Amino acid sequence: MKLTSRIAAAGLTAALTLTAACGGADTGASAGGGANVDVTKLKLTPTTPKARGEVSTVNWLLEDEPESLDLDTQGGSAGRTVLTNVCERLYQMRPDMSVRPFLVVKEGRPDTKTLVLTLRDGVSFHDGSPMTADDVLYSLRRHAQPDMEQSDEFRHVAKMTKTGPREITISFKQPDALFTKVLAGDAGLVYNRELVEKAGDEFGTPGQGDACSGPYELTGWKSGDSVTITRAPHYWGRKPLTNKVVFRWAADSALVNALTTGAADGTYADSINTVAALRGKAGLDEYFGPSTAVLTLIPTERGGLADPGIRRALSLAVDRAGIAKSGYGGLVEPWATPVGSGSWGYEKDVFAAAQNKLTEAPAQPSAQDITKAKRLVENAGNAPDRPIVIGTDGTQGRLVIANAVRAALSRIGLQGRIKTVPAAEYGEFYGDKSARADIDVLVADWYISKSDPIGVYDNAVSGSSDNWIGFRSADYDREVEAAGGTLDDKKRARLVVDIQRRFSAAKVWIPIAQQPTTLVISDKLTGAPASMAYLYYPWAADLGAKKG
Template sequence: MKLTHTRLRPAAAGLAAVLALVVTGCSGAPNSGLGGGRSAAHLKLSPATAPADEPRSTVTWMLEDEPDSLDLDTRGSSAGRTVLTNVCERLYQLRPDMSVKPWLVSRESRPDPRTLVLSLRKGVTFHDGSPLTADDVLWSLKRHAAEDMEQADEFENVRKLAKTGAHQITITFKKPDALFRQALAGDAGLVYRRTQVEKAGKEFGTPGQPDACSGPYTLKNWKSGDSITIERYDGYWGRKPLTRRLVFHWASDSALVNALTTGAADGVYAGSPNTAAALYGKKGLAQHYGPSTAALTLIPTERGGLADPKVRRAVSLALDRRGIARSGYGGMVEPWASSIGSGAWGYDRPVFAAAQRALRAYAPASPDADDLTRAKKLVKEADRAPDEPVVIGTDASQGRTVVANALRAALQRVGLKGRIKTVPTAQFEEFYSSPQARADIDVLVADWYISKSDPLGFYDNALSRSSNNWVGFRDASYDATVRKALSTLDDGKRARLAVRAQHTFAKQAVWIPVAQVPSVLVLNDRLTGPPASMAYLYYPWAADLGGKGKGKAKSKGGGNSKGGADAPSSPATKG
């Protein structure tokens, strides 16, 4: 998965207006709803919905955009992944609980820390009926690794890719790589039929071209500007999906909300908290909340208004995160003490959960008198407290506007001044990639998520040479800890190193956390089965979709398929 550092889809202005109605209790929103004081902290996060047991002929699903391409090597997008993850398979699979398991790999071994040997599952066929071979796997990996492909950076530590048996691939690394298995559960692990891709050439992934994949569904039709249809692949090696056909349509803002509320569509993975808030409490719809790596955060910039770590720590102590969650996002986000959501805890969850709780000392949900006293003292002790107003960069969306105003209020609480700079959304997006665009702001009201369910996929942002280390944080010990962790294959040892890095990151307030953003599945209340977690971007969620039977059991959060490398079913949970 290349999207180790990325952002959430910006909240649309139209949905912000709808959200405002929800927050004020209008437009039929129940008084007990999220806008009425309930918070995401009270929403139970579960990776999976209850298992389905009734077949369905056709289900209509909504996307927030039409995919640019279904070739994720060249033009990856969330919309494209949401469709294609049901059609194409990966060597490893992100499960609904955000753990990673072998999938098209039947067995893995490590003769030494720099070598990963993959034994491939037998009996798998592509949608044209041809067998999946080691040659196809090797070719796919080399395609992903090509310099101009989106996954190329995942292979920077790979020394050699080789076919070492009829059903075996061996990967040799320059140094041990703890996150490469996770990459193979993302777009770097997609397996294509070589001859089909080469035949399509530059047209691969466009309307009218075959999918060249082996998943539980096959790409039936893509009507550009209208819809994408996928149908169950009867030759699939795993469990037969209950739903025969899915038709994807796309819309944004009120049109998407209307499609769900009128019954014209059956489900959507809500890409922004505002979408979820607008659909909350609607008759005939159920909302399911799952773990995600996404978070709202404040990123100090090169300009220097927040260059002093004591000033950043003071601002973090004075920020009213609970107020932001209620006023800006209808209660659909949870005050959070780190800049990465709990979906990143793909292993050793108790360790990361305990560490997260300890971070509240640096980032309280709502500041009390003691927090504000500490914050004011830090400002007085700072060597570089700003004399001029701290410039806060944002766009005009509902949520970010609330965050920006809350940040200005936090600055005022500690004796500093803030000024909000609001720009159009297109210009706002430039802040993430352009130092020149950031030249006039001291801090960005941001959102961020990582594709890997490992906190290290986030904490490398603060390495001294990272392009995302805008504020210029430098700490040789931090760099050494992160780099050691990235080469540590033992999960327990790596978790302890990650927690150590996390503590330094939080203590220095390299970024200032605001809230975690749950994954939200909105589903016709007669349907069930798909994962609720963020895994839907990489897990074949439609293979678990179906109708509810009588006496439906509650979700246990683990998905339908049996765990392990040899699980005979299609993915049952996202993750």
């Protein structure tokens, strides 16, 4: 699925300084030039130290109860956080966000429009039955059904067939370089056909078991109370160190209290408020990992930012470092592209270097940046003659961004007005054109599920429902299509870097900061990944005690 879900991230009222646990890839804080200022430089680490000892039970917190454990019908992050430990995929996203074959042991490409998958032998479902090619083909066809969450990921697929006892062949209408990455997500989940069909419409609901082959099996779901997964006794792979994980849900102060008192052992924190409230608490460790999530400004159809010169001017004038410190306590990083470093699942050095070459998204605008921005406004052929309306909700972080945008507009001779709406109405801005008819730019959160930057840049092709500003470029469209069909990683990376350059020059979106994944965990536990891979990787299977 081309994931355009937004991450709810509440802001902070107090500024904090980030001291991320463990060293990791230095993603760079300059975000493309500007003044040489002292801004927080996030140290992201994809993993935590390896676990040494077994644990009987871990109590884990989600911010919401899963709506369903059938990810074909409801792809929420709560359900995925649980189920990724229970169900396995044909490919696997690793903690470093790279992708490798998993239930597939060999990948063949006789030509650019054919993918031959040789399946792993010896895999069994939790009921003891063996995984077969028929189960895999059934699962793929189920994911591809028009009403399922992953259906759009199969848009280039012409045919899927069983071509051997342990072989599936997929034929494409055109080359699709991202399809194996898709199979590391929910489109690659493999189900026991017999059990899914037996459960029917009840599959994935409380009281039902799972139909999977992973290191844990679903052993209980008490609606309104908890979900329990237990180490699968006959798992075909490596035995997890933790025997049982009990999931409960809480938000805000309840979540903070549960972790502080030891009633809960860990969480992947969605809210920056949660992270701030838990910093320095005795008995807890915090880790920050790569993510694809970015805070960004998205211009709308209303037209206040229709002129690309005005968009460039605004990008130059926004104080990203100030937003990071006062709105998010230093826990986000000024950023120049619309997707986070977690998307760099290959050719990381190439993408990091390209990010740092972008020059119109300074961490903190210099006097020269403001002068250039004012000149762009003066030369704009379509400068707005009314206030630019900035849409946001009431969360502190987004309000800080909105105020920073209004201040930036004022610095370059334009007026801004903030429109604050309730959370439910804010969510409608993303999918309903009429809902955003009265705003010129949305303060947005955005992430993608693929560890490939091209997964965000197709939002700017002509006619895309997410291309609100109406950006059109035949060259851009051709290059996005070419990148999506380029199977060689090095060649695709070069194309993506040029696409990124075009996107940034046009300021289709105006990136503000990347948001890391945050893992808060008992200081007696370790092993779980800290990156966004936890949504697709069996993170609990790596979890255990620090000491043997």
